[in-house]
Amino acid sequence: MTDDRSRVAFITGGARGIGRTFADALVADGHRVVLxxxxxxxxxxxxxxLGADRALAAYCDVADEDSVRAAVDATVDRFGGIDILINNAGRHLMSWSRPVTDVTTEAWxxxxxxxxxxxxxxxxxxxxxxxxAGDGAILSVSSVSGFTSTDVYGVTKLAVRGLTVALAKAFADDGIRVNCLAPGPMDTAAALADLPDELLTEFIENKQxxxxxxxxxxxVGAMRFFCSPESSFVTGETLIVGGGFPLRV
Ligand SMILES: NC(=O)c1ccc[n+]([C@@H]2O[C@H](COP(=O)([O-])OP(=O)(O)OC[C@H]3O[C@@H](n4cnc5c(N)ncnc54)[C@H](O)[C@@H]3O)[C@@H](O)[C@H]2O)c1
Known part of the structure; x- marks a missing residue:
């Protein structure tokens, strides 16, 4: 980051996988994180x-407004404010890679x-x-599936791109920038355990x-960029980090 200010990042789903990698990187950069x-x-x-002086564990089910508010209050009590929100928590296993009429309304x-x-x-x-904070930043995690959107999961990840634009507009006058990352298949334990080998190979060979x-x-490089003053003139954007997916020219 271009300045030395220690920031506070509220990372949903920060305990594992991508969220944990982001927490590790931000702490290494001198910031404080809420998992x-x-x-x-x-x-x-x-x-x-990560160390008690740098990291706080907070119960938060993002679907439950009360628990989100409680986690935000605990963050402010402990660290004095919030500079960065990373919306990373998400349902993403193969059970959601299904045609849109093949899941129940309850599951939707x-x-x-x-x-x-x-x-x-x-x-x-x-x-x-x-x-x-004065220069607040929000970063949401979509997926390359949010560009093809042929299944339930992909439709929700397309909505994450839409929310990025809508929140960027709604929060602009508050000086809050809102951007989005769309990763390809990653090596998190959850994804490795769930994604069939043949699907992963097909993706890597034919789409990247x-x-x-x-x-x-x-x-991590893209996360640092969007959460720092380096990107102070960028908002409402989604960046694919997917090894060249979808073979654009
Ligand atoms: N792993 C991939 O290949 C991949 C690719 C593209 C996008 N993504 C997206 O990245 C994000 C993280 O994926 P991951 O593989 O690191 O996941 P993960 O399953 O490894 O970790 C997710 C974390 O979120 C927490 N969590 C789950 N539901 C929650 C809720 N309702 N409220 C708060 N926390 C909750 C879990 O306890 C866990 O710690 C997801 O939004 C996913 O859709 C993942």
Whole structure:
């Protein structure tokens, strides 16, 4: 980052996977992080590893407004404010890679509550603190599936791109920038355990230019850019970090 200010980042789903990689990088850069996660044991382990002076574990189910508000209040009590919101928590396993009429209405509501409304809940609760920061930043995690959007998961990730534009417009006068990352398949434990090998190979061979699976570390440079003053003239954008997906010329 271009200045030395230590910032506070509220990271949903920060206990594991991509969110944890972001937490590690931000702490290494001298910032403080809140691991706002539905899994308290995982968040507490991560916070202990990162150090109590730098990391706070907070129970947060992004689909539940009350728990989001409580996690935001705990953050402000502990660290004095919030400079960065990273909307990373999401449902993403293969069970959601299904045609849109093949899941029940109840299941649709469940994934929409987490992947879409969860971002609205967090943005709403963090807004006054991001405004007070003066140069607040929101970064949401979509997916390359948000560009093809042929299944339930992809539709929710397309909505994350739409929310990025809508929130960028709604929060512009508060000095809050809102951007989005769209990763290709990454090496998180959850994704590795769930994604069939043949699907992953097909994706890498036929949809990417860089023929390997993405690593969560591949996302860190873009995350740092969008969360820092380096990108102070950028808002409402989605950046694909997907090894050249979808073979654009
Ligand atoms: N892993 C990939 O290949 C990949 C690719 C593209 C996009 N993404 C997106 O990146 C994000 C993170 O993926 P990941 O693979 O790191 O996930 P993960 O499953 O490894 O970790 C997700 C974390 O979020 C927490 N969580 C789950 N539901 C929650 C909720 N309702 N509220 C708060 N916390 C919750 C979990 O406890 C966990 O700690 C997701 O939004 C996913 O859609 C992942």
């Amino acid at each position: 706002a996660d539905a899994s308290v044991p995982d968040a507490e382990i991560a916070a202990a590893e 509501r469940d994934i929409l509550d987490v992947n879409v409304l969860g971002i609205v809940n967090c943005a709403r609760a963090c807004r006054p603190h991001l405004r007070a 230019l860089i023929r390997r699976q993405g690593r969560t570390a591949d996302l």
